[in-house]
Structure formats: C-alpha cells, structure tokens
Amino acid sequence: MRAIHAVAFAVALLSQPANAGVPEAIDAFILPGFARFSAAATDLARAAEADCIPTALRPPFNAAFDAWMTVGDLHLGPSENAAHAVAFWPDTRGFTPRALQGLIEAENTVIDSAESFAEVSIAGRGLFALEMMLYDEGFDAYGPDSYACRLVQRLATDLAAQATALDTAWRDDFAATLLTAGAADNPTFLSEGEALRALYTQVVSGLEFTADSRIGRPMGTFDQPRPERAEAWRSGRSLVNVLAEAEAAVALARRLIDAELPLTDAALDSAKDAASKIDDPGFQDVGDASARFKLEVLDQKIEGIIDAVEQEVGLVLGLQPGFNSQDGD
C-alpha cells in the first residue's frame, strides 16, 4: 500500500503544479456556492417581508440552509469569523434562546435598523436564531403584528446582508488572496502550495466536524445520549446537514486534484446508504439502542470518507497536517 502511495505521490508531483486545483475549486465550487447562498438568503428575506409566519417561512428557510451547507464549513478567509455568525452552533452556553428571549421581552428597538442589529451578539442572529423562531414551541407561536414577527423579518434581512457580504468578500478579495499564494506581498499564503493545503484542510476539518460534532454531540455516551445537542434538530435537519456537508466536502476535494477518486466515491455512497437507514432525521431517537447503532454506523462511514480523501487526495498531493495544530504543548 505504501509503495503505491509513493508512486502516486511522485506522479502527482510531475503532473500537477503546486497551485493546481485552487482556481478550479474557487471558480467551480466556492464562488458559485456563496452566490447561491446569497440568492437563497435574499429570497428568504423577501419572503419574510411578505409573510413572517413560520409555516410560510419554513420552505425558504430550508432552501437557505441547504445553500449554506455547501460552503458553511469553509472556515478560512472572510468565512473564518462570518461562518460563526451565519451558523452559531454548537450553542454550548445556551446563548441563542437567551438572546432572543431578551430581545422579545424588552421589545428591544435594536431590531429597527440594519446598523443597530449588526451589533447584536452573533448568538442572536443567523440561521440558528431563525430556526429557533420558526420551529421552537417556545418562540414560534407569534402573530403577524407582533414584535417577534418584526424580529424574524430583521433576522432574515440581516442574514441576507451577511450572505451578500460573504459573497462579495470571497469574490472581490479572498479569491485573489488564494490565487496569489506565494506572491511577495501575500502574508497569508507564503507559497503556492499553501493555498492548496488550506483548501484541502477545509475538506478534512469539515468532515471531522461532521463526525465529531454533528454526529458525536447528540450521541453523547451510551449511558447519557444527548439528543438536544443535535444540530438543527428543531427543524429536523440534523441528518440532512450531515449528508450535505459530506457531499460538499467530497465535491471540493474533487476540484483539488485531477484524478478519479474511486475510494472516496465509494465511501460517500456507503455513508448515504447508512443515512438512508436512519429513522429520525433530527436524531431525537438516539436513546434507543438500535437507532444509536445506526448513527454509530453513519459516524464510521463519515470517518471512512476522511480516510479515503486522505489517501486519494492528501497523500497524493503530499499534504500532511500541520506540525503544531496536531498536538498540544
């Protein structure tokens, strides 16, 4: 096995320049992804202006969340901070319900303008604040003339503004930073290969986040499963998000290398198969032994995608994890 990798490595070095895959990933995957998210979030904001009631807003909310999932786990460049504001999860300290409760109880006028709302904590903004308003029974019973209605409208327009800002920042600024890796005035990427490595790192860290957090958090321990820790369980999106992230990660990986990825394709198919056997898309049945087992299988399949990507992309491109980020001091 090792010998095969060594050969593949040598071939890749001969055939693929250091920055290969980066323009493809930007043009064919990342920028279109942010454009789609921006369009979907703008649609959601328009829909909220027309009708703020949860039943009306849930479809465009889900469309925006779907669009987000293709680029949501990219945590570099403008997304490094902004991703946390669009998708504030996990909410380990219970900030989101507290922030929303605080705004509603005080009927805080901070929602009256885009400028003032931009000062609200990221925990009280973004997709998960909207999800709480549209799906949580403690929040979703508001009427069309209520403060909560206007809050939802502000949340939606704020999300659209964040999405547009991200789209612009990637297109007009950070794409160039990646493409000029190694230039004398580029302090972010000191060599061409670093941009490729940065994107590859996003593939692996996104899949790891899916395994460790999207699946691992609700699993908890056998004795103490934590269904309330599932991502987006209120909207029943937990499973959708797992699959969407895995597909997005593999799609990005495909752009980074000019090669067939049979192991990765098979691993992704295997994960989809495992997902199809899961009954509750919000992982709320994780306390049940057989449901838990199915989730464990899905977790292993996501780990399988990571292994396949590392073999077929990471090793072939000669990319290894960072020296300092892997272990503590």
Added chain:
Amino acid sequence: MIARRSFLAGLAAAAAARPGWASVGSPAYIAAAKRADGGFVLAGLDVSGAERFRVPLPARGHAGAAHPTRAEVVAFARRPGAYALVIDASTGAVLTELAPPAGRQFNGHGLYTDAGATLLTIEQEAEGSAGIVGIWDVAAGYRRLGEFATHGIGPHDARLMPDGETLVVANGGIATDPDDRTKLNIPEMRPSLAYLSPTGDLLDEVRLDEELHFNSIRHLALRDDGLVGFAMQWEGEPAMGYPLLGLHRRGEALLLAEAPLADELAMDGYAGSIAFAADGTELAITSPKGGRVHRFTAEGAFIAAVARADVCGLAAHPEGLIASDGFGGLVTIGTGGTRPLARHDLAWDNHIVAL
C-alpha cells in the same frame, strides 16, 4: 542566598570564556524545527528571518532556553521529559545531558537567571504532577543545587520578574500520567499564576473564577514594568468561546482579554504562544489549531486577528512581533500590517525564543 552564590558562579562562568553568541552570527532568535526528512534541528535566526546557524537535535524538543552570553542552549524534551540537553550552538555538540532527580520530570520550559550562572527548570513530580522548580549551577557543569515547589499542579512556563529574583510560574493545573500525556484530573483542575521568591516562598497567587477552571494557564509573556500576560488552553467542552488571554500585575486584579465571540470561537480554545510586541503597547497569542494570531492592546482590548495556518511561535520583533508556523513561514505582525518575512523548508516547532 542563591543570588549571592549565583553572582560568584557568574564570575566563574565568565572566566570560563566559552564562545559567545557572536561566534554563531549573533542571532536574534533560536527556534527548534523539524526537517523535511524527519530530522530535528535547532536554528538561530536574525530579524530578517534568515538562518544564522543550524545544528542537529537528537529528538523533537519543546522550548529552548538560551544562555544570555554563551552560545549555549538548553533544549527541553517534550513533556513529560526525562532529559534536557545543553547544546553548543556553534557545533551542535551536546555539552551536558541533564536528567531530573528520580521521581521528577521536566515540563518543557526553563530559564537562565543570575546572568547565566543559574538554570531553573520547570518540573513536576511524576506521581501527582505537583510542580517543582529545579535549580542548577551552570558553572559547575550544570550541577543540581536544589529545588522548590511551584505551589501548583502541572507547571509549564515561567519567567523572571523585572526585579531579577521573583519567579512567576504558570501552574497549568493538569496532572498527567507519568508515562504518557494522558490528563488525569480535568474535572478538578485549578490552574494558577504563582509568584515565588528566590527561595520558593509563595508571594502571590492568582486563580481564575470557578467558571473558567478548565482554562489551563500555560505560557507567559512579561513586559519590563512587570505586567504579566498569560495564554491559556481550554480543557472543557469545546466551542465555549471563553477568553484565552489574561493580564496581571502584582497587587491588582487579573484582567481577562476577550475577543469578539466569533473570533474567540475561531481560536478553537487554544493559545500556543504569547509575546509582547517590541514597544510593549500590544501583545498577541497564537492558535495553531485555529490558524490565527489575536492581537490585543496591553490594556486588554482586542485589536485584530491575523490568519496564518499552523502558526505557533511568537516573539518580539523590531516591527512588532514575529510569528513562526509549521509550514516554515515567518511573518512579522505590526501596526503597519502583516508582512511575509521568510520561508524555510522546515516545520517550526511550538516556540521562538528571543535572545
């Protein structure tokens, strides 16, 4: 007591006249690194990021302590360490191998005091991880003189206060297995910042609020007026977004320096190094896990984040700060922005030590 003896020893050391730092190109920094072929080296760097010397290291180290005058470095093994090597920076020759007494382990950091006459090593008891400062007589060929307690569990970094004798120690609070790095007491960990007299008396002790007891105080930076910065590593549940930088001045309350929540989350609960900028008006912490540097004013206000993959080492630089990373990069971070300085075919290890 120690000070007087050390003063005399210092004279003896000077008389021994081993080669000084000028003999290896007067580097501004030393840093350990891994070579592309897997070997380990210790390198001396100037302020332009160019190598002034490079000598092999027999294994991966953690931090080094540079002798103030002689071209001599103590390289500490990664914790829990059974040895430290005194290395001749001009040849790479191992001059002396230091081993802690039975039942003690080196913990990654150490420092020279008394103008290089004394070496202090940060250690812990193998069983229970109670912190120890080991005292070594440099002129006598690094003979162990004694030790005293750090008044805490799992100490890591230490600095000498501007008075030249008070020691400030980061007691990380984590007890580790004597044979590997398994953490044994996370639920009960209580890190502290301890100020110790030259004879080991506890002069002052600072602890975090109960809510933050999972925040291991690990690395220290010192300004010449006695302001201490400390960098922390969060051992509790991930994604809590708690502050990772603290500031303390003896006799005053400690101050936690917080970045906006999205930035704090992007640090991934981990600060690997800390340093004050050359002019002392700001300081920064690095997160290799988050791939970013956070800059703060010396009063604790967040300035900005700088993105750099696998960044960890950090030290003062004429332009402000110099940061190193595991991909061989060296960048300067200053008021004028971030500037690429150099790139080496090396993976820089955790720390850069300024000479």
